[in-house]
Amino acid sequence: MAAAEPAKRRSSGGRSAARRPASERPARSRSGGAARAIRSAVEQLGLLLGRPPESVSAIKPRDDGWEADVEVLELERIPETTSVMATYRVTLDKEGDLVAYERKRRYTRGQIDRR
Secondary structure, three states: OOOHHHHHHHHHHHHHHHHOOHHHOOHHHHHHHHHHHHHHHHHHHHHHHOOOEEEEEEEEEEOOEEEEEEEEEEEOOOOHHHOEEEEEEEEEEOOOOEEEEEEEEEEEOOOOOOO
């Protein structure tokens, strides 16, 4: 019987953590949501544009899902620093489905922001 008790404690501990509201879960659980949102944004935008996104430069939660800025290579040139890049704003719903996107800016890969 002693061997069954530790297993019982482990499984009930896992269930109680899953039932807690998101605001009460450890930060680790919330960051998993952001990571899933990033993967979803990259995958779905890549399918729509027909080119693989290179990186995600911003992600933020919204009441109705997520918003991400995704960097995409639009025109490859030589030298590489002259290639044309674009930043797309991607909006995902709570399930991680892409509901909107728009190109926010185009720039050459070698360009830096003046801020």
